[in-house]
Amino acid sequence: MKIKNRSEPSTPIAAPSVSRPIGEFPSIAEASSQSSLEQEDVNCPCDSHTGKLLLDNVYPLSVEEIYNLLFTDSPWFKKFNDVLKNSGYVASAWTTDKDGVRSRTCTYTMALNHAMAPKSCVVTEKQVISHFGRNGDGFIVNKETQNSGIPYANDFTIQCTYCISKISDNEARIKVHGGIIYKKSIWSVVRGYIEKSTYQGLDDHYNALEKTLRVECQTKALRPENQLIMDRFDEDSLSSVEDPVTNVQSIRTQSRLLIGRRDTGAHISSISATTITSPTDYGFYIRIIICLLTGLVLLNTLLLFRLKALEMQPRYGEAIAELQKKVLENHKVNDQTTTLENLLDTVNQLANELQKLKQQISYKQDL
Incomplete structure (x- = not known):
């Protein structure tokens, strides 16, 4: 149907x-x-x-x-x-x-x-x-x-x-x-x-x-058609006593029909x-999503390292500048120390000269 x-x-x-x-x-x-x-x-x-x-x-x-x-x-x-x-x-x-x-x-x-x-x-x-x-x-x-x-x-x-x-x-x-x-x-x-x-x-x-x-x-x-064929088959079987030749032909015909129906x-x-x-x-799509997420993680990691490097560069510059400043200050302190030492030596020499001069004046007065 x-x-x-x-x-x-x-x-x-x-x-x-x-x-x-x-x-x-x-x-x-x-x-x-x-x-x-x-x-x-x-x-x-x-x-x-x-x-x-x-x-x-x-x-x-x-x-x-x-x-x-x-x-x-x-x-x-x-x-x-x-x-x-x-x-x-x-x-x-x-x-x-x-x-x-x-x-x-x-x-x-x-x-x-x-x-x-x-x-x-x-x-x-x-x-x-x-x-x-x-x-x-x-x-x-x-x-x-x-x-x-x-x-x-x-x-x-x-x-x-x-x-x-x-x-x-x-x-x-x-x-x-x-x-x-x-x-x-x-x-x-x-x-x-x-x-x-x-x-x-x-x-x-x-x-x-x-x-x-x-x-x-x-x-x-x-x-319904199969049931009808079986009913006809039973009727033909019952009439086999009266007409055996016709019955054999009918049985063969109905058998062919039943075989066709079974097929x-x-x-x-x-x-x-x-x-x-x-x-x-979802398998194919999950693999695509995993690949995309892996790529995003790698890209984010690379960007993070780049940002860290950019952040460290100013820090290194500041450290070098600070060190140079300290060196200059140390040089200035050393120069000032040397100058003071020279002044002290000069003062000591003047004191010695004055002492000698004082002694000479005292000696002359005694004479």
Whole structure:
């Protein structure tokens, strides 16, 4: 069965009704009894969505079937986690708080494949569900994802909104928007790396979701035909007593059909077994940041040495000038000392001469 892409509807948005408890979807009998007016497409009541559009397709599945696949512990969802290489998936039961808000928490380990990053990180999702319209027309799930164990994981969360609306009894539209909610201010370079890696991971994740849902729809489309072939095969086997030749030919024909169906199923299974990983790749960006930081440290160290050298040059000049000043002062002191010594010698000589003169005068007076 072919899956259709569907653009945004232009019809007026219907107001959401009171939240419907989980599991209370209309039965097939109730759905078939609805009027033609109620069979029209139901639009998502959201006024706006966070982030960019990640998925917008119509699938040959009812609203209840999509809920059971995506938001319960279904075998299909376990296989989907195996495709994504997620391990240890644990989801709590849906609970309703005093305000009537239904929510649950999911945790799992997501594998990473980076050389400079851990091999895995723990992911915690908080899912909040609300129903709108009548008779299971649709529901909205707001999913807030918090990673841990990777760089800058605590600085942002990933917000995704699932809008599932009814197209017909056997068709529903899945529309998913996703974006980043920052908790702190982050350096613009790192922010660019985070957004690029995160949106790449979201694209990979929802491409994988789209492929696995398509395989599920194809498998579902094959089930009634296989059952019909087996029924015809049983009828032909029972009529073998009456017409053995015709029975042999019929058995051969039905066997060929069954082999063809098995080959188709095996081909579809091989598609679902394709490994699709959507980890956030920070390794390359971390290496770039480390190189930039190392260069900045080396440059700052060089500038520091240059500044120290420039600061030391005036100090050396001042020291030399001070030393020269002291030498000059010492020379002056030595000169003054020498001059005083010469004056003292001259005074002593004059004193001696005066003494001699005094003695001569005294001698002459005595005569």
